[in-house]
Amino acid sequence: MFSIISRSIPRRTLVQSARYYSKKPPVPPSPPKKKIKPTPQRQPETKATSAEEPTPKVSEPIPEPEQPAAITGVPTLDFSPPGTEQEYQRTGARSSKGSLSSSERKRRFASRVSLGLLALAFGAGAVYMGREWEPEELAAKKKKIEDAPSTRWARTKERFTGLFGFFVEPAWPELLPPPYPPPHQKPYTLLLSIDDLLVTSTWDRKNGWRTAKRPGVDYFLAYISQFYEVVIFTTQPSYTASPILDKLDRYNFYINYRLFREATRTLNGKIVKDLSYLNRDLSKVVMIDTDPEHVSTHPENTIILPKWKGDPKDKNLVAMIPFLESIAIYKPGDVRPILQRYAGKDIPLEYGKVEAEMKAKHIAEWQAKHKNSAGSGFSFGALLGMSDTPHRPKNVPPPTYLEQKRAEAQAQYQLEMKYVNDNREELERLLEQDQKAMQAQVPGSLWEAMDQLRGIEPPKPAADSASTVPTAAPTTQPPTPTKA
Amino acid sequence: MSHSDHTRDPCPWVILNDFGGAFSMGAVGGGIWYGIKGARNSPRGERFVGAISSMKARAPVTGGNFGVWGGMFSTFDCAIKGWRQKEDAWNAIISGFMTGGCLALRSGPRSALGSAIACGILLGVFEGVGVLMSRVFSEGQRPQMAPLPGAISPQPTSSSPQ
Numbered sequence: 323m324f325s326i327i328s329r330s331i332p333r334r335t336l337v338q339s340a341r342y343y344s345k346k347p348p349v350p351p352s353p354p355k356k357k358i359k360p361t362p363q364r365q366p367e368t369k370a371t372s373a374e375e376p377t378p379k380v381s382e383p384i385p386e387p388e389q390p391a392a393i394t395g396v397p398t399l400d401f402s403p404p405g406t407e408q409e410y411q412r413t414g415a416r417s418s419k420g421s422l423s424s425s426e427r428k429r430r431f432a433s434r435v436s437l438g439l440l441a442l443a444f445g446a447g448a449v450y451m452g453r454e455w456e457p458e459e460l461a462a463k464k465k466k467i468e469d470a471p472s473t474r475w476a477r478t479k480e481r482f483t484g485l486f487g488f489f490v491e492p493a494w495p496e497l498l499p500p501p502y503p504p505p506h507q508k509p510y511t512l513l514l515s516i517d518d519l520l521v522t523s524t525w526d527r528k529n530g531w532r533t534a535k536r537p538g539v540d541y542f543l544a545y546i547s548q549f550y551e552v553v554i555f556t557t558q559p560s561y562t563a564s565p566i567l568d569k570l571d572r573y574n575f576y577i578n579y580r581l582f583r584e585a586t587r588t589l590n591g592k593i594v595k596d597l598s599y600l601n602r603d604l605s606k607v608v609m610i611d612t613d614p615e616h617v618s619t620h621p622e623n624t625i626i627l628p629k630w631k632g633d634p635k636d637k638n639l640v641a642m643i644p645f646l647e648s649i650a651i652y653k654p655g656d657v658r659p660i661l662q663r664y665a666g667k668d669i670p671l672e673y674g675k676v677e678a679e680m681k682a683k684h685i686a687e688w689q690a691k692h693k694n695s696a697g698s699g700f701s702f703g704a705l706l707g708m709s710d711t712p713h714r715p716k717n718v719p720p721p722t723y724l725e726q727k728r729a730e731a732q733a734q735y736q737l738e739m740k741y742v743n744d745n746r747e748e749l750e751r752l753l754e755q756d757q758k759a760m761q762a763q764v765p766g767s768l769w770e771a772m773d774q775l776r777g778i779e780p781p782k783p784a785a786d787s788a789s790t791v792p793t794a795a796p797t798t799q800p801p802t803p804t805k806a
Numbered sequence: 807m808s809h810s811d812h813t814r815d816p817c818p819w820v821i822l823n824d825f826g827g828a829f830s831m832g833a834v835g836g837g838i839w840y841g842i843k844g845a846r847n848s849p850r851g852e853r854f855v856g857a858i859s860s861m862k863a864r865a866p867v868t869g870g871n872f873g874v875w876g877g878m879f880s881t882f883d884c885a886i887k888g889w890r891q892k893e894d895a896w897n898a899i900i901s902g903f904m905t906g907g908c909l910a911l912r913s914g915p916r917s918a919l920g921s922a923i924a925c926g927i928l929l930g931v932f933e934g935v936g937v938l939m940s941r942v943f944s945e946g947q948r949p950q951m952a953p954l955p956g957a958i959s960p961q962p963t964s965s966s967p968q
Binding site: 488489493494497498499500502523525527530531533558559560561562578579580581582583584588591592 | 811812813815816819892894895896934937940941944945947948949950951952
């Protein structure tokens with residue numbers, strides 16, 4: 323084995339070097355180096371194209387002007403097959419380097435045409451997006467023609483970013499259903515955040531996430547819901563926030579609506595609670611939040627409270643009640659100037675001062691009146707910067723209008739609590755029934771879910787829910803999924 | 807910075823979770839895959855043994871690959887969250903890009919870039935589909951007007967004080 327290799331290798335090198343020397347004068351030294359490698363590969367090729375073999379032989383005698391030494395000089399020792407010489411001769415055959423097969427050419431043509439069409443379509447789309455605003459478009463955007471961007475480029479940009487609105491804007495153009503007819507709707511809406519306002523969450527390695535209720539949060543919700551339409555507006559997704567809210571408001575008495583992550587808007591990469599989608603008169607909306615970033619579109623409607631981080635002696639939430647209830651009692655036409663007046667201040671403290679002043683004035687008034695025994699109207703609202711609310715002071719008892727209302731509300735709160743305590747079993751039963759009905763509504767399989775998404779109601783449960791017989795629903799519904 | 811997602815652990819720890827989760831996912835999935843493959847490639851009568859030996863040989867490797875991917879992704883995700891102080895879809899897209907790039911780094915910058923872009927696009931599609939799905943299902947969360955004169959009124963006390 324080794325001998326063969328060792329013999330054959332020197333021989334080949336000898337051959338190559340002999341050829342090399344024979345051609346040395348005309349050819350620069352690099353081509354022969356290149357040639358050493360191709361030789362073994364070329365050999366089979368030349369055998370296959372045996373028809374062409376005569377050509378080099380024929381052309382050999384014709385002396386090439388570049389290589390006179392190779393032919394006219396000493397007899398060559400060139401044993402290599404004649405095919406290897408092909409490079410040096412012109413056969414008239416075209417190299418395959420620059421050429422393409424017809425199918426390849428077709429493909430390239432098709433790809434170029436489609437690219438061109440795509441670019442054309444983009445251009446046309448851009449031009450079309452820059453067209454003038456249409457009335458229904460403006461109506462959908464709730465903008466007037468003067469406010470909408472007026473240049474062609476700005477319109478294109480606006481429409482193009484509008485394409486991604488699905489990912490950026492709240493899920494519904496109107497977050498809350500319309501207000502109730504007058505006797506049932508409370509005049510003001512209170513939006514509450516969850517995180518670090520009503521509860522706080524901590525995490526440690528031993529226990530994972532734990533959530534703590536803020537001191538007085540139950541009282542706050544129960545009491546303030548007498549005055550306000552309480553809406554929870556949180557940036558958390560529903561699957562984490564709903565369990566917390568179910569604990570805070572077990573029987574669904576206090577919280578009217580819940581808005582989760584999908585109701586928020588993304589503005590410059592930040593999550594914002596945009597109140598312009600709320601479907602409520604913003605002069606009657608108060609929002610309490612802990613994160614100024616989340617309310618950056620409507621700071622004038624917002625009270626920013628410091629974050630509660632779990633201090634068990636905290637009183638800030640309950641301390642907000644007098645201020646909030648006074649707004650609801652005096653019913654100012656617009657809450658925003660009031661909130662702006664208190665912006666950045668410690669509201670409980672500042673409002674406490676105002677109320678104490680009012681009380682002192684009231685007593686002085688009452689004493690003066692008692693001396694003169696003459697009744698005159700007096701407004702406390704002026705102190706708060708509110709529109710004047712007529713106040714009818716009672717002649718004998720000193721409590722102010724505010725105190726009177728507050729006492730009423732507290733009595734009402736006591737009644738409510740008593741009602742809840744007395745009827746706890748009944749309420750629990752109703753709750754359980756409700757949950758069962760809800761579970762029956764949840765699709766049992768993927769196909770049912772798809773049907774629901776497409777708006778196809780499963781026939782039997784629909785009939786049940788339409789008749790709203792809560793006792794019948796849980797009993798009749800379980801069999802239907804098994805049939806279907 | 808508040809952690810909006812309370813179903814997962816906060817940042818440095820979530821990497822461990824993700825690594826373990828991805829490893830087990832890969833190991834279980836790889837076990838099934840290589841079990842079937844091993845059984846099919848074995849002669850009749852030796853199918854069970856072939857399946858087991860194939861699973862033993864390959865499933866942990868698949869799990870490891872998945873785990874490396876998941877752990878790396880999570881690490882990048884945490885780093886990017888900490889840097890940007892935002893929580894949106896871009897976090898996942900950027901960290902997918904980085905993960906894809908890092909894992910393909912040994913095959914040269916060109917293919918690393920290609921893999922990074924592919925990974926970023928994939929994660930972008932995931933995020934988009936996630937948002938889409940949450941939007942579709944959020945219809946169930948839409949606040950509904952409660953029936954007013956219903957049996958269960960929102961304010962029980964309006965009827966209770968007798």
